[in-house]
Amino acid sequence: MVERMIEKKTSDRPGRILHRDISLAFFRIGMLGFGGGPSSIPLVHKEVVKKYEWMTEDEFGDTLALANTLPGPIATKMAGYIGYRVAGVWGCLNALFASVFPTVLLMIVFLGLLQTYKDIPWVQHMSASVVPVVAVMLGVLTWDFIKKSGETLGWLRAIMMLVVSGVLIEALNIHPAIVILGCILIVFLPLLKRRKKV
Amino acid sequence: MIYWHIFLAFFIPGILGYGGGPASIPLVEHEVVGKYEWMTTQEFSEVVAIGNSLPGPIATKMAGYIGYTEAGILGSIVALFASVAPSLILMIFMMAILMKYKDEPEVKNLTMLIRPVIAILLLFMTIQFAQESVEGIGIGYTLLLMAVSYILLEKIKLHPAIVIALALLFGALTG
Numbered sequence: 001m002v003e004r005m006i007e008k009k010t011s012d013r014p015g016r017i018l019h020r021d022i023s024l025a026f027f028r029i030g031m032l033g034f035g036g037g038p039s040s041i042p043l044v045h046k047e048v049v050k051k052y053e054w055m056t057e058d059e060f061g062d063t064l065a066l067a068n069t070l071p072g073p074i075a076t077k078m079a080g081y082i083g084y085r086v087a088g089v090w091g092c093l094n095a096l097f098a099s100v101f102p103t104v105l106l107m108i109v110f111l112g113l114l115q116t117y118k119d120i121p122w123v124q125h126m127s128a129s130v131v132p133v134v135a136v137m138l139g140v141l142t143w144d145f146i147k148k149s150g151e152t153l154g155w156l157r158a159i160m161m162l163v164v165s166g167v168l169i170e171a172l173n174i175h176p177a178i179v180i181l182g183c184i185l186i187v188f189l190p191l192l193k194r195r196k197k198v
Numbered sequence: 199m200i201y202w203h204i205f206l207a208f209f210i211p212g213i214l215g216y217g218g219g220p221a222s223i224p225l226v227e228h229e230v231v232g233k234y235e236w237m238t239t240q241e242f243s244e245v246v247a248i249g250n251s252l253p254g255p256i257a258t259k260m261a262g263y264i265g266y267t268e269a270g271i272l273g274s275i276v277a278l279f280a281s282v283a284p285s286l287i288l289m290i291f292m293m294a295i296l297m298k299y300k301d302e303p304e305v306k307n308l309t310m311l312i313r314p315v316i317a318i319l320l321l322f323m324t325i326q327f328a329q330e331s332v333e334g335i336g337i338g339y340t341l342l343l344m345a346v347s348y349i350l351l352e353k354i355k356l357h358p359a360i361v362i363a364l365a366l367l368f369g370a371l372t373g
Binding site for chain 2: 030031032033036037038040066067068069070071072073074075076077080081084092096099100102103104106107108110111114121122123124125126127128129130131132133134135136137138139140141142145146148149152153158161162165166169170175176177179180181183184186187188
């Protein structure tokens with residue numbers, strides 16, 4: 001029912017205007033979302049639910065919940081999926097391009113400038129002064145993750161997980177990918193076993 | 199070969215980074231600085247710093263830029279494809295399946311269980327950056343810059359872009 005309503009809503013808009021809307025919506029989200037993908041979620045909500053009404057509140061909530069359980073960058077999962085829902089494969093590509101391309105271009109221009117002049121001593125000192133600031137930003141992000149782990153897993157289990165994964169990765173030099181795959185297996189094995197019984 | 203390496207370097211963080219783009223930063227660092235040695239820690243920290251002060255998703259900014267510096271425009275496209283496509287394809291095709299299981303506790307537990315692993319990766323990276331900074335500009339400047347930027351970022355809630363700009367200005371004036 002909801003599905004049909006949405007299809008009707010989008011078919012009111014001729015293709016070219018719909019694609020212009022998708023471009024503009026995700027361009028604005030990309031250029032205004034400071035602090036990486038997760039901080040741009042409220043902007044996605046504003047454009048997709050409030051402004052263009054491509055999704056209802058509930059559908060947006062479900063999409064976000066699922067995007068959160070899957071790996072990978074959240075902003076492009078949302079953009080690609082919403083673009084796909086609204087206007088098929090081209091809508092998907094359009095939304096991805098609009099949210100990714102402008103900011104990658106900015107990156108290349110800014111870092112290119114820094115690279116060009118990197119042999120001048122004061123430019124060297126300038127870029128070295130950024131390192132401690134990044135350390136602080138990463139430290140804050142680390143604490144966010146630890147706090148959230150403690151809140152959701154309970155502090156005892158969170159600290160155990162922290163210590164175990166720390167030892168595995170740093171002391172035993174196991175690739176982080178293997179540790180994460182191990183977690184995925186631990187979580188899904190009971191689910192698979194239960195399915196077999198049913 | 200280089201394109202295959204670029205693909206792998208961004209495919210692995212893309213498929214394992216639970217918690218969005220920022221969670222994949224330590225995984226990208228592991229590949230780009232640790233495994234393929236395309237960049238030094240210093241260069242990578244510049245990428246993270248500029249990436250943090252510009253708008254837009256962080257994972258794709260890093261992928262697009264690092265792919266570009268390693269192998270031009272095609273490298274950039276390969277890196278972007280590797281970090282975006284696998285998780286997006288999963289998203290589109292598994293939507294129906296996951297919808298059925300989304301209330302299963304296991305699916306909800308997954309993000310919970312992986313979060314501390316990401317936290318420990320971020321912690322190691324923080325320590326590595328602090329060490330790098332002490333080697334580069336000395337312990338005095340490092341502690342000063344860390345203390346001031348912490349206060350500006352967390353207490354005064356100044357925008358990261360402004361703090362990075364101030365650090366660049368400070369470095370230029372004292373250099």
